[in-house]
Structures are given as structure tokens and as C-alpha cells.
Amino acid sequence: MSSVFPARPVSALDRLATPCLVLERGRLARNLARMAATLAIRRVGFRPHLKTAKSADIARLAAPPPEGALTVSTLREADYFAHHGWNDLFYAVGLGPGKLGQVGALLRRGVRLLTLVDHVESAQALHDFARREELPFRALIEIDCGDRRGGVPPQSDELLAIARALGAGFAGVATHGGQSYAARDRAGFAAAAQAEADALRLAAARLQAAGFPSQILSLGSSPTALADVDLTGITEVRAGVYMFWDCYQAGIGACELGDLALSVLAEVIGRPAARPHEFLIDAGAFALSKDRSTAALGDGRDVGYGLVCDLDGEVLPGLRVEKVWQEHGLVVSPIPLPAERFRPGDRVRILPNHACPTSAAHDRYFVVNGTREVLAEWTRVNGW
Amino acid sequence: MSSVFPARPVSALDRLATPCLVLERGRLARNLARMAATLAIRRVGFRPHLKTAKSADIARLAAPPPEGALTVSTLREADYFAHHGWNDLFYAVGLGPGKLGQVGALLRRGVRLLTLVDHVESAQALHDFARREELPFRALIEIDCGDRRGGVPPQSDELLAIARALGAGFAGVATHGGQSYAARDRAGFAAAAQAEADALRLAAARLQAAGFPSQILSLGSSPTALADVDLTGITEVRAGVYMFWDCYQAGIGACELGDLALSVLAEVIGRPAARPHEFLIDAGAFALSKDRSTAALGDGRDVGYGLVCDLDGEVLPGLRVEKVWQEHGLVVSPIPLPAERFRPGDRVRILPNHACPTSAAHDRYFVVNGTREVLAEWTRVNGW
Numbered sequence: 001m002s003s004v005f006p007a008r009p010v011s012a013l014d015r016l017a018t019p020c021l022v023l024e025r026g027r028l029a030r031n032l033a034r035m036a037a038t039l040a041i042r043r044v045g046f047r048p049h050l051k052t053a054k055s056a057d058i059a060r061l062a063a064p065p066p067e068g069a070l071t072v073s074t075l076r077e078a079d080y081f082a083h084h085g086w087n088d089l090f091y092a093v094g095l096g097p098g099k100l101g102q103v104g105a106l107l108r109r110g111v112r113l114l115t116l117v118d119h120v121e122s123a124q125a126l127h128d129f130a131r132r133e134e135l136p137f138r139a140l141i142e143i144d145c146g147d148r149r150g151g152v153p154p155q156s157d158e159l160l161a162i163a164r165a166l167g168a169g170f171a172g173v174a175t176h177g178g179q180s181y182a183a184r185d186r187a188g189f190a191a192a193a194q195a196e197a198d199a200l201r202l203a204a205a206r207l208q209a210a211g212f213p214s215q216i217l218s219l220g221s222s223p224t225a226l227a228d229v230d231l232t233g234i235t236e237v238r239a240g241v242y243m244f245w246d247c248y249q250a251g252i253g254a255c256e257l258g259d260l261a262l263s264v265l266a267e268v269i270g271r272p273a274a275r276p277h278e279f280l281i282d283a284g285a286f287a288l289s290k291d292r293s294t295a296a297l298g299d300g301r302d303v304g305y306g307l308v309c310d311l312d313g314e315v316l317p318g319l320r321v322e323k324v325w326q327e328h329g330l331v332v333s334p335i336p337l338p339a340e341r342f343r344p345g346d347r348v349r350i351l352p353n354h355a356c357p358t359s360a361a362h363d364r365y366f367v368v369n370g371t372r373e374v375l376a377e378w379t380r381v382n383g384w
Numbered sequence: 385m386s387s388v389f390p391a392r393p394v395s396a397l398d399r400l401a402t403p404c405l406v407l408e409r410g411r412l413a414r415n416l417a418r419m420a421a422t423l424a425i426r427r428v429g430f431r432p433h434l435k436t437a438k439s440a441d442i443a444r445l446a447a448p449p450p451e452g453a454l455t456v457s458t459l460r461e462a463d464y465f466a467h468h469g470w471n472d473l474f475y476a477v478g479l480g481p482g483k484l485g486q487v488g489a490l491l492r493r494g495v496r497l498l499t500l501v502d503h504v505e506s507a508q509a510l511h512d513f514a515r516r517e518e519l520p521f522r523a524l525i526e527i528d529c530g531d532r533r534g535g536v537p538p539q540s541d542e543l544l545a546i547a548r549a550l551g552a553g554f555a556g557v558a559t560h561g562g563q564s565y566a567a568r569d570r571a572g573f574a575a576a577a578q579a580e581a582d583a584l585r586l587a588a589a590r591l592q593a594a595g596f597p598s599q600i601l602s603l604g605s606s607p608t609a610l611a612d613v614d615l616t617g618i619t620e621v622r623a624g625v626y627m628f629w630d631c632y633q634a635g636i637g638a639c640e641l642g643d644l645a646l647s648v649l650a651e652v653i654g655r656p657a658a659r660p661h662e663f664l665i666d667a668g669a670f671a672l673s674k675d676r677s678t679a680a681l682g683d684g685r686d687v688g689y690g691l692v693c694d695l696d697g698e699v700l701p702g703l704r705v706e707k708v709w710q711e712h713g714l715v716v717s718p719i720p721l722p723a724e725r726f727r728p729g730d731r732v733r734i735l736p737n738h739a740c741p742t743s744a745a746h747d748r749y750f751v752v753n754g755t756r757e758v759l760a761e762w763t764r765v766n767g768w
Contacts, residue, residue, distance in 0.1 A: 017459075017482075017483070017485075017486060017768060018480075018482055018483075018768070019768055020768065051710055051711075073710060073711050074711065075401075093653070093666065093711045093712065094653040094654050094664065094712075095653070096402075096651040096652065096653035096666055096728055096729055097651075097728055097729035098401075098402055098651040098729055098731070099401070099402075099651070099666075102401060118654055119654060119655055119728045121727060121728045121729070122653070122728045122729075125728070125729065144656075148659075149664070149709060149712055149714070150653070150654045150656075150664055150712065152656075152657075153658070156657070156658075158657055178709070267480040267481075267482040267483070268480065269477070269478040269479070269480040269506070269534075270478050270502055270503060270534045271503055272528075272534075272536075273536075273540070273542055274537070274540075275532075280478065280533070280534055282477065282480055282483075285675070285741060286741065286744055287768070289673075289674060290673060290674045290675045290676070290741060291669070291674045292674070325533060325562070326435055326457055326740055326741075327435075327457050327458065327477045328477065328478075328533055328534065330533070343505060344480055344481055344503045344505045344506045344509070345480055345481035345482055345505070345506075345509065347482070356710055357669060357670065357674060357710075360670055360745065361744065361766075361767070362767065363767050382745075383745070383746065383747050384401060384402070384403055384404065384671070
């Protein structure tokens with residue numbers, strides 16, 4: 001990885017303009033290695049989801065091009081990663097007919113873009129578009145394994161109708177056990193992982209019997225990807241937030257707080273004299289997001305809008321971002337704050353509730369490795 | 385305004401890539417005109433807040449350069465608007481010492497940048513920096529009129545200490561009656577507006593008596609800016625979200641639903657056969673934000689993650705975005721949906737809960753005026 005880092009540090013955490021994203025390189029590497037090792041031991045393919053990281057610099061560590069296979073959440077990500085050398089991309093959001101023009105542009109450039117459909121009309125539109133444009137395409141059918149977001153049930157009649165509409169473009173099945181986010185322990189993650197695998201195998205068996213053999217059986221979420229269930233027949237696993245983890249994932253037991261690689265660097269901008277338990281920082285709703293996922297976890301694991309760390313990344317016990325306005329965050333302490341700390345100009349780092357929306361507000365990561373030295377800037381691809 | 389619009393439309397709402405922001409030009413113009421007329425009649429200055437719109441194209445309609453005075457929420461906005469010809473800018477977030485380098489860069493370019501301080505240490509740091517760099521500066525002291533965010537109480541000792549630290553850079557006082565967002569009717573807005581004006585007049589009188597005359601008394605929020613209270617002595621009003629309004633502002637009675645100028649264009653990407661009350665759209669937590677401000681308004685005015693309109697902007701009664709994932713939104717209807725509507729590829733427009741964070745996820749507006757024709761693209765300045 002040495003080529004990524006300049007010989008001299010780019011800057012330091014006490015000089016960066018705030019608010020901004022800080023990424024701990026060592027923790028990122030450990031999270032990537034743990035997932036890769038787990039899946040390698042289980043002899044299943046891996047297609048990391050870049051919906052959280054949205055960065056070629058990070059994707060290069062997780063699944064380097066040109067062989068690396070990636071999952072993306074927008075067609076802008078697909079375009080960006082194709083531009084940066086990846087050729088095997090899965091756009092894992094149900095494809096609406098309105099996006100066929102963008103899909104066609106990628107296919108025409110030779111990108112091996114897998115798409116996802118869960119409705120016979122979408123499948124027919126994709127098939128007809130590809131035939132008219134004389135473009136090869138490959139699509140997976142989305143299976144609902146209990147998440148009740150997108151997808152068709154594996155035992156449904158629609159499953160076969162969609163495969164027939166796709167015709168030669170049919171490539172397999174995919175599912176996402178999003179219900180794992182509602183689990184609170186390893187047994188819960190394993191149950192969701194089992195539901196993912198069972199749903200895909202049932203769908204693939206029915207499709208096979210109808211003359212549609214699946215090349216790809218793709219499943220995953222960060223909590224389920226690390227669960228120990230039988231993956232016989234499954235060809236690949238997807239996961240995204242595991243690269244950074246966050247307070248919500250720590251709260252449900254999918255990781256430890258010490259695994260969190262992402263934080264928001266902020267400056268103390270207010271210290272009200274009459275409110276000795278509080279200070280204001282320049283990271284508010286925009287820099288942290290208004291995601292309150294941990295509210296569902298109850299007292300003790302609810303971090304408000306984020307846990308507060310010192311500039312070196314050490315968690316400051318009891319301090320959390322209690323309230324946010326657009327550009328202000330209010331940090332509240334359970335005990336009166338010492339007079340000499342958290343003065344205007346002091347800096348803190350906030351561990352976010354949910355890493356995905358927090359990251360999405362920022363255009364780059366400032367990469368550190370256990371010290372205050374900034375080793376690199378890695379840019380992101382946001383929006384659509 | 386004719387120069388802004390090309391002779392032929394840019395595109396049409398049924399061809400744009402989704403999700404994206406749609407801005408109704410006629411409603412925007414009406415919202416701008418109503419605010420400008422209200423404040424002109426009351427003979428008070430106006431410094432529109434660009435924290436919501438973040439666009440030079442919109443600021444040009446609200447307060448054209450070079451005379452127009454703007455309020456901004458980030459120093460990146462200040463830099464952007466200065467680049468686009470404005471010279472009178474107020475950065476209305478408490479200034480931390482860590483931002484002095486950025487402030488200095490703007491002052492050195494000749495930008496008349498007003499800053500805001502509410503702590504004697506921040507004031508001293510600003511004063512010392514400006515003296516060392518030989519830069520003129522003007523700062524307002526932030527007054528807390530009951531919002532309990534930033535600011536010092538008008539009767540506090542700190543008020544005078546901050547003015548002394550600023551010295552010749554002291555230019556006046558500013559406040560924001562954010563408690564108006566918790567009001568639910570015109571009487572509540574008027575009470576917050578009265579609190580703003582009273583707090584500023586008290587602070588200014590005490591400062592005047594101590595030898596610090598205020599040139600600027602700046603107050604405002606969208607609900608209070610339209611309230612009819614005595615503004616004697618107040619030099620300028622600030623407001624931002626009034627340009628677009630949103631479901632929260634309509635819910636508290638600050639505007640009507642018909643005033644909402646901003647929506648998110650989305651495509652139907654899923655229509656689960658077994659769930660006849662629901663469909664999925666490609667606008668989720670990222671395109672709409674996770675802001676749930678209207679949850680505080682209770683049944684009847686809680687819009688979930690947004691109200692659903694047809695492609696022409698007509699509200700579809702009872703339909704709302706009930707749940708969001710990163711790139712999916714789940715629309716739920718109180719009655720089973722007709723089979724022929726909301727098919728994959730159909731398009732809807734979502735009126736957001738809170739216009740500010742929703743806008744912040746997007747890099748541009750597609751401007752329409754009561755039809756599906758897109759007349760212009762107006763870009764935004766996001767981030768820090």
C-alpha cells in the first residue's frame with residue numbers, strides 16, 4: 001500500500017478545516033482483512049458493497065481491479081468504478097425502466113454490469129431494451145428473504161415469470177437479509193443469514209427445474225456475512241458498512257467500538273457559561289446526518305447523534321451529541337465539564353450513529369493511522 | 385429573468401435521471417416576493433439566508449449582487465458567493481478559532497465578511513488574528529433569545545466582555561429565534577419574533593451604554609420573519625427555508641402546502657404483488673434525508689419521509705413515504721392502490737419533510753414552472 005502514501009504527511013488533525021471525515025487506516029485494513037479471511041475460509045466469493053465507502057482508494061484495498069468484483073448502490077458509482085478500472089459491477093437496487101438509458105451507456109462501454117429486477121414489467125423492459133440496442137445483459141432476480149423491502153418470495157409464481165421475461169439475460173438470484181439489522185446478537189444474525197441462503201437455494205432450485213440454471217447466488221449484509229451458516233450453493237457474499245462499522249453496528253453486537261474506522265472531526269465553537277454540562281461543535285445535522293438508528297437500541301446503547309472522542313480517537317465516556325441543528329451539534333456530558341477542557345478551538349472526533357449517511361455528506365476522507373498525521377486524502381463519489 | 389432560461393427547454397420531468405430535485409420557479413418567485421414585500425413594508429433590511437438554497441442562481445433572485453447582502457451557513461458558501469459577485473456576507477454560525485485561516489483568506493480578497501462570536505476566547509482569537517494579519521474585520525455578538533443553541537443572554541456580563549475583546553471590530557448583535565420551530569400558530573411565531581427583537585434591543589442598549597454602539601441588529605427565522613411585531617431599532621432580518629418551504633413549515637402553519645417549491649423526482653422501482661397498499665421508489669434516505677421533523681406534529685400532519693405527488697405536482701391524498709433505506713423509499717397508501725397506477729417506470733414527486741437536508745444531498749435543481757418542461761439547471765454548493 002506504500003505507493004498510496006506520500007513520504008511526508010499531508011497535514012495533521014489539528015490543522016484540517018472542520019467538519020471533515022477522518023478514516024483510521026489500520027482499523028479499515030483490519031475490518032477488510034477479517035471479512036476477506038472469513039469468506040475465504042468458507043470458500044465463497046466476495047463482492048464488497050461500496051455503498052458506504054464510495055471511494056476507489058478503498059475499493060482498491062477491498063477488491064482490486066481489474067479482477068475485483070464490486071457491488072454499487074447507484075449508477076453514478078458504477079460509472080465511477082468503471083472509470084477507475086473495475087469491470088465486474090453489480091447494481092444492487094431494483095432497476096426501474098427509467099434507468100435503462102444509463103445502463104445501456106455502461107454496457108456499450110463494455111462494463112460487465114449485473115442488474116437486479118423483481119417485477120416482470122421491469123424484466124420485460126430490460127429485455128426489450130437490450131434486444132433493441134443489441135446489447136448483451138445479465139440480470140439477477142431479487143428474492144425477498146424476509147426483509148419486506150424489494151424482491152419476490154422464493155416460492156412465488158412471479159419468480160418464474162420474471163425469469164421467462166429476462167430470457168437469456170437471466171443470470172441468477174440475489175437477496176439481502178436486512179432483517180439482520182433488527183437482530184441483537186449472533187443467534188439473530190445467524191437466523192437472518194440462514195434465511196438469506198435458504199431463500200436463494202429454494203428460488204434457484206425452482207428456477208433450475210423450470211429450465212433457468214443460476215450462475216450467481218448472491219446474498220449478504222454486514223451482520224449476516226460474518227455469521228456461520230451453511231453456504232452450500234451460494235456463489236458470493238456482499239457487505240458494505242463492515243469496512244467502517246458504526247455505533248449502530250456496535251450496539252447490535254456486529255462489531256466492537258474499537259473496530260470503528262470512521263469519525264467526524266469537529267471544533268468546539270461554543271461553551272455556554274450557564275450550561276456547564278454542554279458545549280457546541282461545528283458538526284451538526286449536515287456533517288453527522290440526522291440518522292438516529294441507535295434510538296431503537298434503548299438507553300446505554302443510544303448514542304444520540306454520535307459518541308464523542310478526543311483528538312486521538314479515545315472515547316470520552318458519557319459524552320454524546322444530544323441535539324443537532326444544520327451546522328451546530330450540542331454535546332452533553334453527564335457530569336459538569338472541567339473548566340480547562342472543551343474550550344473554543346479545541347477539537348473532538350465524533351463516532352457516527354450510522355456511517356453510510358454520515359459519509360454521504362462529505363466529499364473526501366482524511367486518512368490517519370493511529371496518530372494525528374494525515375497520510376492521504378481519498379475522494380468519494382456522492383449523489384446520482 | 386429571461387436571460388436565465390434558454391429558448392428551448394433543457395429536458396422534461398419524464399426524461400430526467402432519478403432521483404433529483406425539482407424546483408417550481410413560480411412558487412419560488414412568489415415566496416421570495418412575499419418575504420421581500422413584507423420586510424419592505426416594515427422598512428427593515430433583508431439578508432436572505434442561503435443555507436437552504438445554496439445556489440447563486442437563487443440568491444440572484446433574492447438579493448442580486450453586488451449590493452445584495454447574504455447570510456451563509458458555511459465558509460464554503462461564503463467563498464462561492466464571493467466568487468459569484470456578492471461582497472456583503474454574514475457567516476451566521478459561531479466562529480471557532482480553527483476557522484480564522486479561512487476567514488483571513490476571504491478578508492484578504494476584499495470580501496466584507498461579517499462573523500459571529502459568542503465567547504470571549506473566540507472574540508480575542510479573532511481580534512488578535514486580525515491585528516497580526518493587519519486585516520480589518522467586523523463581528524456580531526450572538527445573543528440567545530431563548531433558543532438555547534448558541535449565544536449569550538442579553539443581560540449577561542459576558543456580552544460586554546466579548547465586545548471589549550472585539551474592540552474596533554465590534555459591529556453589532558445577532559440572534560435567531562429557533563424556538564419558533566416549536567410554535568404551532570401565528571401567536572407562537574409572534575412571541576418568538578418579539579423575543580428576538582427584545583433580546584437584541586436589550587443587548588444593544590447595554591453595549592451602547594458601555595461605549596459600544598451597534599451598527600447592525602440582525603435577527604430572524606422563516607416563521608418569525610413574517611410575524612407582525614415592532615422592529616424598531618432592528619436593522620436586518622434573516623430567513624432561509626421560506627424560499628422553498630417544506631412539509632414541516634406547512635405543518636406548523638408557517639406556509640401552505642401549495643407554497644412548497646421543492647420536490648424530489650423519483651421513479652417507481654417496485655410494486656410487490658402481495659402488498660397492494662405499497663410501492664417502492666428510488667428515493668430513499670440519501671435522496672430525501674432521514675429528517676423526521678414532522679414526527680413531532682402528530683397524526684394528520686406527520687408526513688413520514690415525505691408526501692407523494694404525481695408528476696405534475698398534485699398531492700396524492702393519503703400517500704406518504706413511510707420507510708426509507710439508503711436508496712429505496714417505501715410509499716404506503718391507506719387504501720389498496722389501483723392496479724393500473726404506480727407501475728415500475730411511473731414517476732412521482734415527493735414533498736420533503738425538511739427542505740434543507742433534502743436539498744443537501746443533491747448537486748443541482750431542475751427548474752420547472754407548472755409544467756413538465758425543465759427550463760434550467762441550477763447548481764448548488766454543498767459541504768465545507
